């Protein structure tokens with residue numbers, strides 16, 4: 001009870017934009033501070049810093065107004081500024097582990113079909129689907145979104161084959177995931193299988209790998225072509241500090257050949 005009250009109070013205080021230019025790209029509200037994830041980067045395993053891991057901005061995570069998280073805000077900006085969002089009308093979209101605010105925005109863009117799915121659906125509008133064995137026909141989607149999903153999947157190759165299978169030729173896949181700028185090879189090991197081991201090696205209890213810079217090779221060998229763009233390339237006018245996003249996180253956009 002007291003804990004809930006304190007969390008609510010912190011959220012209300014964080015909304016006050018005095019001396020701050022921060023703004024949430026999704027709800028458009030000004031605010032004083034984005035709230036950290038689990039206390040922020042001080043509590044992130046030191047190995048993630050050493051390996052120059054690019055993922056969530058845990059110090060500027062949650063919007064105190066709409067609760068969107070940094071990866072959701074960043075993906076929204078990437079989709080908007082690349083033109084993908086404004087070109088969704090009549091398209092068929094498959095969205096894994098859908099983020100609430102982003103899902104509402106996509107719905108309003110009038111796609112011909114919009115299927116939200118998850119391995120553990122949390123509500124009735126979300127379909128059960130295993131990304132490594134999808135219950136959808138071949139070439140049935142124009143866009144597939146998996147925002148920070150593949151680091152949780154035990155067989156990434158199988159997931160990537162399935163992603164390619166359900167996309168039509170010329171369809172796009174958005175595959176955001178944490179990765180290390182230091183590792184030349186993706187790091188995974190079935191021996192690392194407890195929550196504590198995964199937390200210290202991959203950065204979170206439910207991550208099963210840490211992608212390295214071979215991520216591009218891994219993604220493209222299944223028949224996807226990289227259209228990856230950097231924050232500075234596509235979002236140079238959006239200050240990461242003001243918008244609470246990680247400017248080191250690229251837009252992992254691919255197209256099916």
Ligand SMILES: [Zn+2]
Nearest residue numbers: 024027063066
């Ligand atoms: Zn917001």
